[in-house]
Amino acid sequence: MAQQFNIAEDFLLDDSFLRYRMGADVEAVRYWEAWLAANPEKRIPFEEACRLFDVLNASQGRLDAEVAHFRGLLQSHVAQQENTKPVVRRMGWWRVAAAAVLVLAVSVAGWKLLYNDENTAPEKAVATTHGNDVQPGSTRAQLLMGDGTAINLDELSEQGLEEKDGTRIGKNKGQLVYNAADGAGKELIFNTLTTPRGGEYKVTLPDGSRVWMNAGSSLRFPTRFNGSDRTVYLTGEAYFEVAQNPTQPFLVQMPNGLKVAVLGTGFNIMAYEDESALNTTLVTGKVKVISPDGKDVVLLPSQQAVLSRKNGQMKVEEADVDKVIAWKGGMFEFDDDDLSTVMRQLSRWYDVDVKYSGPIPDKHYTGSIRKLSTLSQALRILKTAGIRFTIDGRQIIVDVQE
Numbered sequence: 305m306a307q308q309f310n311i312a313e314d315f316l317l318d319d320s321f322l323r324y325r326m327g328a329d330v331e332a333v334r335y336w337e338a339w340l341a342a343n344p345e346k347r348i349p350f351e352e353a354c355r356l357f358d359v360l361n362a363s364q365g366r367l368d369a370e371v372a373h374f375r376g377l378l379q380s381h382v383a384q385q386e387n388t389k390p391v392v393r394r395m396g397w398w399r400v401a402a403a404a405v406l407v408l409a410v411s412v413a414g415w416k417l418l419y420n421d422e423n424t425a426p427e428k429a430v431a432t433t434h435g436n437d438v439q440p441g442s443t444r445a446q447l448l449m450g451d452g453t454a455i456n457l458d459e460l461s462e463q464g465l466e467e468k469d470g471t472r473i474g475k476n477k478g479q480l481v482y483n484a485a486d487g488a489g490k491e492l493i494f495n496t497l498t499t500p501r502g503g504e505y506k507v508t509l510p511d512g513s514r515v516w517m518n519a520g521s522s523l524r525f526p527t528r529f530n531g532s533d534r535t536v537y538l539t540g541e542a543y544f545e546v547a548q549n550p551t552q553p554f555l556v557q558m559p560n561g562l563k564v565a566v567l568g569t570g571f572n573i574m575a576y577e578d579e580s581a582l583n584t585t586l587v588t589g590k591v592k593v594i595s596p597d598g599k600d601v602v603l604l605p606s607q608q609a610v611l612s613r614k615n616g617q618m619k620v621e622e623a624d625v626d627k628v629i630a631w632k633g634g635m636f637e638f639d640d641d642d643l644s645t646v647m648r649q650l651s652r653w654y655d656v657d658v659k660y661s662g663p664i665p666d667k668h669y670t671g672s673i674r675k676l677s678t679l680s681q682a683l684r685i686l687k688t689a690g691i692r693f694t695i696d697g698r699q700i701i702v703d704v705q706e
Contacts, residue, residue: 309346315353325357436695438679441519441653443478445505450493450527457505469493471510471527484510484528492530498522499540502655509536512547513554516632519652520576541574543632546589558582561596562611571603572628578648582611585628593618636673636682643667643691647702654679656695661703667691 315321324332464474470485521540535555548568556564569589575582586603593609594600608623630637
């Protein structure tokens with residue numbers, strides 16, 4: 305396989321490599337890390353491909369329609385040539401196409417950032433200058449201990465700390481790891497991990513279950529799991545990888561009474577108060593979702609239970625799992641999402657308020673945005689949907705091009 309990847313464009317045409325760079329596919333990350341270790345002679349084109357991907361993705365998320373159109377024309381032209389002319393010396397046309405698309409993409413990005421015509425003039429320059437920009441969120445959270453002590457985890461040393469029941473709480477590269485002490489018969493102590501807007505964190509619970517917490521979320525859990533089940537309490541959004549223990553089911557409780565019962569699985573729960581529905585999406589395994597009125601549904605992988613806040617009705621539908629958990633891998637993924645949905649996600653991650661200059665435009669957006677992008681970079685990408693904006697301190701003012 306190594307000989308097939310000789311220049312940067314070879315990597316950029318490989319779907320697995322693209323998933324690796326987006327960070328949303330664990331298997332792809334593992335594969336390419338192992339591949340690079342086994343093929344060190346390919347490091348130079350590999351790293352060049354990574355740089356090119358980051359430039360394009362940070363500049364405009366997915367390639368704009370102009371680039372996709374160019375790619376289609378090029379492929380169509382090559383196909384016609386191959387069907388009508390004998391091939392004497394066949395050149396790797398895909399490399400030519402990739403190089404041309406990359407050059408065009410960079411040109412399109414640069415043109416959009418530097419050129420101001422009549423259509424872009426209403427968008428104030430402040431929206432693209434770093435002087436009034438907002439940096440992306442980061443790994444930060446606050447831990448509320450059992451005695452009410454609040455600890456800013458940015459200030460917690462790697463030595464960690466200890467609860468009064470003997471539970472050791474370690475900190476390692478942006479995550480907490482709980483090691484429960486033998487506390488049989490003792491009173492349960494609860495901790496609460498809270499991520500602010502603009503923050504995310506990861507925690508390994510006392511039973512070995514791992515939880516990735518999105519911005520503006522909180523998780524309340526005991527420092528050890530005794531009794532017949534393992535119950536935790538969630539607000540906001542989190543992804544769970546639950547340690548298997550058939551004799552002690554894992555339960556996630558939401559404030560409105562929704563429950564998710566688990567034996568051993570990977571799933572995502574989105575339960576923000578400002579969203580119109582609570583979504584439970586199953587990635588692997590099996591979960592039972594119990595609505596506040598006691599009705600329940602069992603989900604299979606790639607299914608999603610959607611509980612409406614308006615009428616309390618719950619339905620099951622097929623889910624785009626990659627889109628749902630893209631946030632965990634450092635991406636925002638949108639697929640024909642309305643403007644309000646897009647801006648709510650950006651608002652939480654960049655810790656900004658959103659103001660609309662008039663009625664919320666009926667605009668929809670499809671594309672990807674890296675969470676490492678600054679706010680102005682993220683909003684620039686939304687220009688493809690005809691959205692105008694200005695950044696005023698920590699407020700986004702949004703309207704739409706007529």
